[in-house]
Amino acid sequence: MRHTADDPEYDWPTCCACGRDLWHTELGRHVCRICEDKTAARLTELPALFTQLNTIAALTRGARPPEAATSGSRVPPIPPRLDVLSLTAAGGAATRLRDIEDAWRTELRRTAPSWTVAPWRGCPAEAVPEHVRFLVNNLPWAAGCYESIGQDVEDVRHLHAECTAALSDDRRPGRVGVGLCPVVLDDGLCAAPLLASAVSHRIRCGNCGTEWADMAAWCVLRRQQEAAQAGEAA
Template structure:
């Protein structure tokens, strides 16, 4: 019995890594993460509407001169970061992909054509908000979706305010080994915008600052093994 107790580890939120409260037992993500995600989803339609305007797309554009005003090819909007969010492949597409994965997990029919991005974004956020409690309770990939929604909200906010998105820096190689003892060795990166680090090769993640210490120790140990070999 004591051995079982010694091996037991308290369940943690898959999104932030914090220990779950007793009332949250059985959930995948904690309620604070659910609340933050719900707030971001609620704000996304308005952020999208503000971005999807000529003023946002053309902010900072030079006035077209008389010499070029007769060109058949219109100038490309200078704010390509805004265009990438409001056009196909942007906010609407990224929210649609999350919705489709949730529908598949629930065994529901994938929704048909949803119209233009401006028409689709409110519908996507409504679906995701309504089904977020289920996803935080039982959906295996909710951690990735919470992070995707957080990043999408941050990108929209930064595009509106003109803030530069935090860059990524290399922080060493992934120290995880497979069953045969072979190291993953994939380059890991970190961003000032999130404490979460995830290896794009093996999928191992370090969700918060506390886990970074374990990562650093594992990297040092892996370096020692490499030098010894």
């Protein structure tokens, strides 16, 4: 809030999210249309970002730290991504979006048991799109009528930034090593390094061309790697 030159006793209303003076057409709102549009765009992008993060989490969940690798192991441990796991696990992105939705529902006075016990709420991958759908649909109301919207706009901005930063990590730009190729060729074990991407379930060996196309195939890959390691040890 600040005084105008024309009327020093009048506090011109400002956006509670960015502090910008509201236009005459925005008077009565809590946040400006610019912040509303940016928040809507960030919310709309979150489900796709979360899907990519969840793929990385599936690869690194339960991983051993590097020092846990046994000496001479041909199947190195998958490096854990704690920044990713913190966003995809309980208390992460889904929980943070849920808390905003629940606060809005309370303000709207239409919280229903069928919503609070919805089966998808226990699964972050299913919950994120549902929370986003509700928040995007009700954002115009919140921008105009919900006094705490400024903090929620900031929370969404932080969450979007954290998801984007986790996916653009320069040290591991969405790809993690998942051991060596266990395929036996005419001249012996392929043993080429395998990489998994954050944007695809497919793992492909760049040397022999063998592919593992989905989560079930990853389990097969791990068993093959363990069998190859056991064979060499013998």
